[in-house]
Amino acid sequence: MSGSRQRPLLVLGVVAAAAAVLLAGVHQWTAAPIAEQAERRAHATLTQLLPDDSYDNDPIRDRFPAWIAGLEAPSTIHRARQDGEPAALLADVTTSEGYSGPIRLLIALRPNGDVLGVRVLEHRETPGLGDRIERDRSDWITRFDDRALGDPPVDDWRPDRRGGAFDTLSSATITSAAVIDAVRRVLAWQHDNRERIFDIPSVTE
Amino acid sequence: MTPSTRTLWRDGLWSNNPGLVQLLGLCPLLAVTGTAINGLGLGLATLAVLTASNLLVSMLRHQVAPELRIPVFVLIIATLVTVVDRILAAFLYDLWTTLGIFIPLIVTNCTLLARAEAFASRRPVVDALHDGLAQGSGFLLVLVVLGAVRELIGHGSLLAGADQLFGPAAAGLTLQLFPEQHGLLLAVLPPGAFIGLGLLVALRQHLQNRQPAPRTAPAAADPGPETA
Numbered sequence: 001m002s003g004s005r006q007r008p009l010l011v012l013g014v015v016a017a018a019a020a021v022l023l024a025g026v027h028q029w030t031a032a033p034i035a036e037q038a039e040r041r042a043h044a045t046l047t048q049l050l051p052d053d054s055y056d057n058d059p060i061r062d063r064f065p066a067w068i069a070g071l072e073a074p075s076t077i078h079r080a081r082q083d084g085e086p087a088a089l090l091a092d093v094t095t096s097e098g099y100s101g102p103i104r105l106l107i108a109l110r111p112n113g114d115v116l117g118v119r120v121l122e123h124r125e126t127p128g129l130g131d132r133i134e135r136d137r138s139d140w141i142t143r144f145d146d147r148a149l150g151d152p153p154v155d156d157w158r159p160d161r162r163g164g165a166f167d168t169l170s171s172a173t174i175t176s177a178a179v180i181d182a183v184r185r186v187l188a189w190q191h192d193n194r195e196r197i198f199d200i201p202s203v204t205e
Numbered sequence: 206m207t208p209s210t211r212t213l214w215r216d217g218l219w220s221n222n223p224g225l226v227q228l229l230g231l232c233p234l235l236a237v238t239g240t241a242i243n244g245l246g247l248g249l250a251t252l253a254v255l256t257a258s259n260l261l262v263s264m265l266r267h268q269v270a271p272e273l274r275i276p277v278f279v280l281i282i283a284t285l286v287t288v289v290d291r292i293l294a295a296f297l298y299d300l301w302t303t304l305g306i307f308i309p310l311i312v313t314n315c316t317l318l319a320r321a322e323a324f325a326s327r328r329p330v331v332d333a334l335h336d337g338l339a340q341g342s343g344f345l346l347v348l349v350v351l352g353a354v355r356e357l358i359g360h361g362s363l364l365a366g367a368d369q370l371f372g373p374a375a376a377g378l379t380l381q382l383f384p385e386q387h388g389l390l391l392a393v394l395p396p397g398a399f400i401g402l403g404l405l406v407a408l409r410q411h412l413q414n415r416q417p418a419p420r421t422a423p424a425a426a427d428p429g430p431e432t433a
Binding site for chain 1: 281284
């Protein structure tokens with residue numbers, strides 16, 4: 001009686017133990033490559049807008065949280081430095097003004113406030129329409145290169161469909177407006193804090 | 206090949222195809238088939254898990270008491286899926302990011318438990334192995350065909366993202382047959398998955414009905430679909 005009741009449990013125990021040993025082994029084997037890939041991906045994403053030889057620190061760790069008006073809080077600000085001197089500012093920000101959800105943007109600025117470039121990190125905009133904010137799908141996002149807060153004037157940081165100075169992605173006015181607005185807000189924040197941005201100590205929890 | 210293994214393969218690929226006849230595992234099938242490469246990636250992962258789980262379940266079939274079957278099978282399947290998930294993350298990171306949640310969700314693919322319960326737990330190891338390979342290949346084929354059709358209609362391309370699966374050298378495999386802006390957006394969106402699968406099921410049924418009647422019943426007026 002007791003034998004027939006214990007044996008199934010023994011089998012279950014053995015199978016569970018074998019599964020645990022297998023998983024532990026696979027984890028040992030893959031943990032390092034996975035961490036390396038994730039790190040490489042994070043680094044490649046963050047530094048995609050920086051020329052290779054323009055910085056010599058680790059922008060991933062040289063960062064602090066920032067509260068920027070009109071964007072989802074907190075944003076993360078990364079800094080690239082060359083020989084300790086400011087090289088570029090990388091703002092990882094999210095706007096909730098997208099057409100079908102938040103849009104996460106990487107906005108790179110020179111220390112003087114000019115835009116180095118803008119890229120979309122995550123979004124849920126309509127395939128075929130709003131997703132042309134991705135660099136792979138159109139060059140619309142490069143319209144921001146070398147712009148600055150006064151170029152065009154602050155009031156013209158809107159899609160042309162709404163009387164601004166930037167092209168509107170057709171059938172994606174809301175998406176275009178959200179991205180343009182986010183870039184303008186980051187530029188305004190940078191302008192207000194330009195004296196101290198590179199002096200704020202890094203905060204890496 | 207013995208006649209019985211030939212039957213197993215014909216079942217898996219055609220007459221009892223998991224995607225088109227049993228209609229199992231539809232959630233990942235509909236969700237990842239935006240491109241042929243995504244379909245191929247998930248199809249290969251599912252094929253590997255299904256074959257290994259069929260094999261293990263069949264090997265353990267005399268040891269596992271009936272009341273413990275389901276927990277043991279689920280444990281085996283979940284372990285194998287975790288292994289595949291970790292290996293993909295370590296060595297095919299881009300594809301792993303694209304397929305996202307649908308790799309862990311292979312656990313919930315009913316095809317796996319259905320084959321373990323209905324087939325592998327009652328049959329010898331060799332049959333279970335063939336069944337796993339055949340059913341997995343059948344599922345893979347549906348994923349790739351549906352992915353290719355949706356990608357072609359929606360984006361005008363074929364094999365976009367091949368480098369995610371086969372390395373940078375395969376980037377040249379991508380064919381752009383017509384410019385993306387002429388694509389039909391509907392095909393890429395979720396309704397396109399349902400419509401595409403429906404058309405594939407209908408096509409299979411049509412081809413099935415056109416086949417000559419089985420030799421045992423020649424000249425039947427309406428051959429009808431083969432009953433399994």
